[in-house]
Amino acid sequence: MADQRKLKKSAAKAYDKAEDAVTDARTAVAEAKRRAKKLAKKARPSVKPLENALDDAAAGLKDAKKTAKGAGQASKGASSTPSSATPAEPRSIYTPPLPEVDETTVQLPDGHDAHVDLHAQTLVALRALARTKGITNVSRYPKATLIEKIEQA
Numbered sequence: 001m002a003d004q005r006k007l008k009k010s011a012a013k014a015y016d017k018a019e020d021a022v023t024d025a026r027t028a029v030a031e032a033k034r035r036a037k038k039l040a041k042k043a044r045p046s047v048k049p050l051e052n053a054l055d056d057a058a059a060g061l062k063d064a065k066k067t068a069k070g071a072g073q074a075s076k077g078a079s080s081t082p083s084s085a086t087p088a089e090p091r092s093i094y095t096p097p098l099p100e101v102d103e104t105t106v107q108l109p110d111g112h113d114a115h116v117d118l119h120a121q122t123l124v125a126l127r128a129l130a131r132t133k134g135i136t137n138v139s140r141y142p143k144a145t146l147i148e149k150i151e152q153a
Helices: 002-042 048-078 123-133 143-152
Strands: 103-107 113-117
Touching (some): 123 143
Antiparallel strands (some): 103 113
């Protein structure tokens, strides 16, 4: 009988632990749902409106091209001279300026002068160039400072 009591007692404990585990799992699921709802509120807005605006702008650009093309053909029919008033491609309307090139004149070992783009040179090449120009402590300077020193020399 004592063995049967122990078995009942351990079975009751196991059942209670299983019930506790089930309730813990249910609370964890409820907590996860609550957090997911909270994160959904904080989430970034969807990009659908932006995509729609982009599509509308692209459609407007195509319509503008068609009208410009039609106007160009109409002006060609009206005059016998070729028209240079046709609009350019949208990408070619604005062309950003090219970056300035810092060139310096370097005397080559054979005696000729050459123009060198300093920003395209490696740090080792700049150090060698600085040494030929008579600049000291070249190993301590970063690339930008070295370029400035070479331009000043």
